[in-house]
Amino acid sequence: MSGEDRPLDLVSDFPAIPAGWAYLDTAATAQKPRAVIEAIERGYARDYATVHRGVYQRSADMTLAYEAARRRVASFIGGAPEECVFVRGATEAINLVATCWAATQLRPGDRILLSMLEHHSNIVPWQMAAERVGAAIDVLPLTGDHRIDLQAMADTIRPDHKLVALAHVSNVLGSVLDVRRAVEIAHSVGAKILIDGCQAVARLPVDVAALGCDFYVFSGHKLYGPTGIGVLWGRAELLEAMPPFQGGGSMIDRVSFERTTYAPAPTRFEAGTPHIVGALGLAAAVDYVEGIGLAAIHAHETALVREARAALSRLNSVRLFGPEESAGIVSFAVEGVHPHDIGTILDEAMVAIRAGHHCAQPLMAALGVEATARASFGVYNGPADVAALADGIERVVRIFG
Numbered sequence: 001m002s003g004e005d006r007p008l009d010l011v012s013d014f015p016a017i018p019a020g021w022a023y024l025d026t027a028a029t030a031q032k033p034r035a036v037i038e039a040i041e042r043g044y045a046r047d048y049a050t051v052h053r054g055v056y057q058r059s060a061d062m063t064l065a066y067e068a069a070r071r072r073v074a075s076f077i078g079g080a081p082e083e084c085v086f087v088r089g090a091t092e093a094i095n096l097v098a099t100c101w102a103a104t105q106l107r108p109g110d111r112i113l114l115s116m117l118e119h120h121s122n123i124v125p126w127q128m129a130a131e132r133v134g135a136a137i138d139v140l141p142l143t144g145d146h147r148i149d150l151q152a153m154a155d156t157i158r159p160d161h162k163l164v165a166l167a168h169v170s171n172v173l174g175s176v177l178d179v180r181r182a183v184e185i186a187h188s189v190g191a192k193i194l195i196d197g198c199q200a201v202a203r204l205p206v207d208v209a210a211l212g213c214d215f216y217v218f219s220g221h222k223l224y225g226p227t228g229i230g231v232l233w234g235r236a237e238l239l240e241a242m243p244p245f246q247g248g249g250s251m252i253d254r255v256s257f258e259r260t261t262y263a264p265a266p267t268r269f270e271a272g273t274p275h276i277v278g279a280l281g282l283a284a285a286v287d288y289v290e291g292i293g294l295a296a297i298h299a300h301e302t303a304l305v306r307e308a309r310a311a312l313s314r315l316n317s318v319r320l321f322g323p324e325e326s327a328g329i330v331s332f333a334v335e336g337v338h339p340h341d342i343g344t345i346l347d348e349a350m351v352a353i354r355a356g357h358h359c360a361q362p363l364m365a366a367l368g369v370e371a372t373a374r375a376s377f378g379v380y381n382g383p384a385d386v387a388a389l390a391d392g393i394e395r396v397v398r399i400f401g
């Protein structure tokens with residue numbers, strides 16, 4: 001790493017990371033900075049009340065704070081507040097679009113285009129919607145260096161493809177999608193395109209207006225925010241035309257037993273009491289990462305991955321997956337060693353990685369493995385964590401001969 005892009009040194013912002021622990025599982029969930037923990041504490045211990053209902057001052061203030069959080073999150077991704085729906089996470093966001101857009105807009109014979117590297121959250125909801133309407137699913141292959149093959153996309157796509165759903169950054173490989181190009185190809189046949197930004201928002205600057213996509217989804221907990229809160233961003237005209245997801249309080253305009261009318265988006269999609277403090281925590285997480293700068297985070301994490309790949313590739317029995325240039329995530333295998341054994345041995349050395357199929361079983365099949373070991377980096381990691389990983393893998397290789 002050059003002096004110019006000196007590694008970030010932020011681990012002291014994270015009270016749950018003890019000295020000497022290399023936490024390399026940020027792609028599963030990010031640790032929380034004190035600023036986020038304090039925002040959550042203030043939300044419950046000082047400012048707590050419901051939103052959108054109370055006539056008393058505390059509730060009015062909380063409503064303002066909740067809607068300010070929506071504006072904060074919207075500006076973070078370059079969208080308008082009324083286009084940002086608070087959901088439980090990316091999984092719920094994709095299910096919402098599958099239920100309210102795909103299952104109502106698609107007709108028998110229509111097709112949905114996914115890729116081989118998608119997370120199960122960006123596969124199963126589409127299968128469920130496709131089954132309901134009689135649509136079919138096509139799957140894009142990967143390039144030799146494990147990126148979504150956009151040439152294959154351009155060659156495959158046709159007017160019966162009404163929806164494309166692709167990951168911005170692969171949770172297994174760290175490969176980064178050229179979203180603008182994917183959008184251009186999808187729109188060339190009139191298809192809508194949803195981008196799963198779960199692994200991207202914490203690693204790259206994202207501007208939905210510049211990307212030109214139709215839906216963008218992410219989870220708060222991978223962005224250093226709380227669990228149980230996430231965002232569906234959708235183009236205003238698409239959200240406006242979609243029926244509600246769930247029925248209940250808040251999402252209505254008027255209710256009678258004869259007829260119920262619904263609130264406009266985004267409220268129409270937020271039935272019930274929302275995760276109020278979760279939204280405040282998410283806004284604090286956005287402030288935190290923007291304070292560091294997404295470009296700086298991206299440079300920091302790609303440099304760490306580069307170092308990790310270089311260190312691991314020096315070991316003969318290690319096989320690396322994914323492209324050389326990947327965003328903060330590297331998957332690998334050690335010949336003859338199950339990834340769970342790698343994970344256990346590394347844990348003894350205070351290195352936390354993920355081992356398994358990473359909710360991407362079709363990708364595992366395409367890679368010809370049952371599982372991989374995965375190291376994923378965050379703003380709190382540094383070269384010492386890469387060294388601990390490399391030492392741990394050397395130990396794995398020694399133990400298993």
Ligand SMILES: Cc1ncc(COP(=O)(O)O)c(C=O)c1O
Nearest residue numbers: 089090091119121171196198219
């Ligand atoms: C690329 C990707 N998409 C979707 C998800 C689902 O996110 P959540 O479980 O927070 O809903 C994940 C989580 O691992 C992911 O990495």
